[in-house]
Amino acid sequence: MGRKRKGRTLSGWLVVDKPAGITSTAVVNKVRWALQAQKAGHAGTLDPEATGVLAVALGEATKTVPYVTDALKCYRFTVRLGQATNTDDAEGEVIKESEVRPDDATIKAALGQFVGDIEQVPPKFSAVKIDGQRAYKLARDGEDFDVEARPLWVEELILTDRANADTIELEMTCGKGGYVRSIARDLGAALGCYGHVLSLRRLWSGPFQAEDGLTMDQIDAMAHSPELDSYLKPLEVGLADLPKTICTDTGLARLRNGNPGLVIASDLDYGEECWAAYDDRAVAVGRFKGGELHPSRVFNQDASNG
Incomplete structure (x- = not known):
C-alpha cells in the first residue's frame, strides 16, 4: 500500500x-x-x-488538463526584425543580420501563409525530444541535429502594432503545440529580413483569461x-469545450465504478466525446454510445476540497 x-x-x-x-x-x-x-x-x-x-x-x-491543453490559445508577441538568434528569442546570440525592413503591407501579406493548417519546425532550443533527449540539451552541447516539422492549426495571425521599423507586434490564435518563436523565425525568413521574439504574453488559454x-x-x-x-x-471549467450530458440515478452509480452508465443527452453523435454531470458536478468523461457514457476518466469529487 x-x-x-x-x-x-x-x-x-x-x-x-x-x-x-x-x-x-x-x-x-x-x-x-x-x-x-x-x-x-x-x-x-x-x-x-x-x-x-x-x-x-x-x-x-x-x-x-488535456482538454484545456487541446483548446485554442491566444498570444500577443513582439518581433524584432533584422536579426536571427540561435534560440529564436532575445535570450540567444545574434547569428544573422539584415538591413531589409519590409513595410506594413508586405508584412500583412506574408502573414497569410502562417494561417490555417501549417507545418511548423520547433526551435532547436525547445523541450521536444530527439532520440530520447531534449532538443535544448543537445543544442547547448553544440550537437548538430534536425527537428522534424509538426502540424499546427493557426486560427488567426494579425499585425496589431508597429512601434518602429525594427519592431512589430502580432497576435496569434492557435491550437495545441504552437511555437511563437518559430512563427517569428519563419516570418522573418519569408520577409527576407530575419526575425526573433522580443516578448511574449499569453492572453487566454481555452476558458481561462x-x-x-x-x-x-x-x-x-x-x-x-x-x-x-x-x-x-x-x-x-476545464471541460467547457466538451458537450455536457446529465447522469441518471442508475447511471451515476455505474459511472462512479468506471462502468458505462445511462445519461440524458441531445444532439450527440455515436462515439462523440462528452462529459456527464450530476447536480452540476462532473462525474466522468467518455464516449457517448447508445444512450450510455462509456467512461475514460472518472472524477472523485466527494473527497475533494476538504
Whole structure:
C-alpha cells in the first residue's frame, strides 16, 4: 500500500498571471504550497521569459488538463526584425543580420501563409525530444541535429502594432503545440529580413483569461488562507469545450465504478466525446454510445476540497 500524499484534497483551477523570469513548474510548485494541495499540474508550458495566463489544476481537475491543453490559445508577441538568434528569442546570440525592413503591407501579406493548417519546425532550443533527449540539451552541447516539422492549426495571425521599423507586434490564435518563436523565425525568413521574439504574453488559454489571473505576489500574500481558496474555479471549467450530458440515478452509480452508465443527452453523435454531470458536478468523461457514457476518466469529487 502506497504512502498517502501530504496536503489537502483540493480540486479545481487557479488562474495565474505568470511573470517573466520564472518557469511554469515553479509557478505550479508555488500554487501547491500556497494552497497546501496534494496534487497540482498546469495546462500548457510557458517559456521562462513569457508572461500571461497559466492555468493550474488541483486534485481531480488534473484529469481535465488535456482538454484545456487541446483548446485554442491566444498570444500577443513582439518581433524584432533584422536579426536571427540561435534560440529564436532575445535570450540567444545574434547569428544573422539584415538591413531589409519590409513595410506594413508586405508584412500583412506574408502573414497569410502562417494561417490555417501549417507545418511548423520547433526551435532547436525547445523541450521536444530527439532520440530520447531534449532538443535544448543537445543544442547547448553544440550537437548538430534536425527537428522534424509538426502540424499546427493557426486560427488567426494579425499585425496589431508597429512601434518602429525594427519592431512589430502580432497576435496569434492557435491550437495545441504552437511555437511563437518559430512563427517569428519563419516570418522573418519569408520577409527576407530575419526575425526573433522580443516578448511574449499569453492572453487566454481555452476558458481561462490572463486578466483573471492572480500575480505571484497576490498568491504569496494569501497563502494558507481561505481567501486564496475563494479564487479556485470549479473542475468543470476545464471541460467547457466538451458537450455536457446529465447522469441518471442508475447511471451515476455505474459511472462512479468506471462502468458505462445511462445519461440524458441531445444532439450527440455515436462515439462523440462528452462529459456527464450530476447536480452540476462532473462525474466522468467518455464516449457517448447508445444512450450510455462509456467512461475514460472518472472524477472523485466527494473527497475533494476538504
